[in-house]
Structures are given as C-alpha cells and as structure tokens.
Amino acid sequence: MKKILFLIAMSVAVAAHAQEPPPPAKMGRMPAEPGEPRGPRPPKPPHVEALKVAFITQQLNLTAEEAQKFWPVHNSYMAELKKAREANKDAELAFEEQALSIRKEYNSDFKKVLNSEERVNTVFKLNRNFNDMMRQEMMRRGMRPQGPDQKPDRPALRKRIMERNQRDSSLRKN
Numbered sequence: 420m421k422k423i424l425f426l427i428a429m430s431v432a433v434a435a436h437a438q439e440p441p442p443p444a445k446m447g448r449m450p451a452e453p454g455e456p457r458g459p460r461p462p463k464p465p466h467v468e469a470l471k472v473a474f475i476t477q478q479l480n481l482t483a484e485e486a487q488k489f490w491p492v493h494n495s496y497m498a499e500l501k502k503a504r505e506a507n508k509d510a511e512l513a514f515e516e517q518a519l520s521i522r523k524e525y526n527s528d529f530k531k532v533l534n535s536e537e538r539v540n541t542v543f544k545l546n547r548n549f550n551d552m553m554r555q556e557m558m559r560r561g562m563r564p565q566g567p568d569q570k571p572d573r574p575a576l577r578k579r580i581m582e583r584n585q586r587d588s589s590l591r592k593n
Contacts, residue, residue, distance in 0.1 A: 467553070474552075475545050479538055488532045493542070496525045548587055551580050 475493075476486055499521050507514035522543060529539040558577070 471549050474549050475542070478545050479533070479541060485532060489529075492525065492528050492532060496521065496528075497546075499525075544587055548584065551584050554580065555584075 472490070475481075479485075479489075481489055500518060503514055503517040503521060507517060526539055529542055530536065533539055533542070554577075
C-alpha cells in the first residue's frame with residue numbers, strides 16, 4: 420500500500436514539474452515581463468534557406484559553375500540588405516533608399532556571374548517572390564505573418580502582394 424501511495428505521489432510530482440513554464444531566459448523571443456521589448460528575431464530555419472536556394476537555382480536555371488559563383492555574391496547581397504533593415508528599423512524611406520543603392524551596387528556583380536541583364540532583374544524579383552510565397556503559405560496554414568514592426572499582416576497589404584504575384588507570374592509565362 421505504501422509503495423502504491425509513493426508511486427502516485429511521484430507521478431503527481433513529475434506531472435506537476437512538467438507543467439511549469441520554462442524560465443524567461445529560455446523562452447527565446449518572448450518577453451520576460453509584459454511591456455518588455457522582444458529580443459532579436461531568430462534566424463530562418465535551415466530548411467527555409469534550403470527551399471530558397473532550390474527555388475532561385477531552379478528559376479534562374481543556374482549551372483553548377485554559375486551557382487558556385489552566384490551564391491557567395493547573393494549571400495553578401497542579402498547580408499547587406501539585412502544590415503540596412505536593422506539600421507533603419509523606424510525609417511522606411513531611408514531603408515528603401517539604402518536598399519536601392521545596394522541593388523545598384525550588386526547589379527554589376529550579378530551581371531558578371533549571370534551574363535544577362537534579364538537574369539539579374541529576375542534575381543531581384545525572385546527574392547521578393549519567395550518571401551511572398553512564404554507569407555502565402557503561412558496564411559494558408561493559418562499562421563499570422565508579421566512584419567518588421569511585429570504587427571500582424573493587414574488585408575490591404577495581402578491583396579497588393581497577391582496582385583503583384585499574379586503580375587509577376589504572368590510575366591514569367593511570356
């Protein structure tokens with residue numbers, strides 16, 4: 420009888436311990452207290468990056484030789500865009516100006532690798548299209564995509580994205 424009571428008490432203690440939330444330091448992006456700012460966004464999961472690489476490689480029809488030269492340039496381009504976004508979190512116009520100058524700077528680098536202005540323009544469109552596709556997939560799965568301001572996606576923005584994707588997909592067919 421004592422053994423049964425001991426086992427029941429132990430199972431209740433284990434179950435109660437399993438229900439405790441992790442300490443705030445281990446919760447990642449969750450604020451420890453209401454009102455505290457959130458931490459930095461975690462990096463994209465590796466499978467999302469792999470999907471992006473596969474998507475862009477397929478859309479550009481990159482050969483192995485081109486891919487070997489293209490991806491280091493593309494990765495540094497994306498890193499510079501990320502730095503620009505972080506530096507101009509609250510200044511959208513300043514970010515857009517800086518992003519445009521980064522695109523202009525990398526335009527010639529991409530052209531050296533891809534040998535065509537058309538393929539270079541496609542690179543810039545594909546980055547946007549991939550992010551839009553990910554957003555749409557999140558919406559399809561019932562997730563709420565969030566922008567850099569941590570606010571849920573708005574219906575008007577969603578509508579503009581869908582229209583732009585339709586325009587871009589009709590251009591690719593031609």
